[in-house]
Structure formats: C-alpha cells, structure tokens
Amino acid sequence: LAQFIDMLHFITAYKQGKSIGCRVGRLDEKSVGIALGLQAGDIIVAIDTIPATTMENRMRIYKNVLGKQINDTISVVLVRNREEYT
16 A cells, blocks of 8 residues: 555645545656556545545555455546546
8 A cells, every 4th residue: 555655646635624535646657547547636535435535544445445356346536627537
C-alpha cells in the first residue's frame, strides 16, 4: 500500500477542513496511474463504495482490492476538474 501511495504521490485532499479523498500527484509517463487513466490532480473519493476519506477506510480499500480475482472489476469514483466520474 505504501509503495502504491508513493508511486501515485497521493496526498489527502481537503474541502473546508474535512478530508474528501486522495489527490493524485505528479505522474510519470510510464506510471501505473497513467495506465489506469488517472491524471495529476484527480481526487479519488471512493473505491468500491468505500469512501477514501480516512486511513482506516484506505486500509479497507487496500484489503478489498487484494481480495479481487483477475477478471473482477473495481469501481473508482473520482473528481476531475470539479466533475465526478465513475
């Protein structure tokens, strides 16, 4: 988990002093973030309906993703340029 966070340069994103998710930082051309369709500045607000607002939830997300099978899907809700995408 720490390695993935470091690769995407995640930082907690806040709105009015409250955590709203994880902001994607600088991405290298060949990074996993680019391969996943992420862009620098995206704010990931939930993964598989689990809000990415606390470290406890981020650990739940991590464990959930580890339990996925090869053809399983992962639903990601993110905010890009003030618009929400899934």
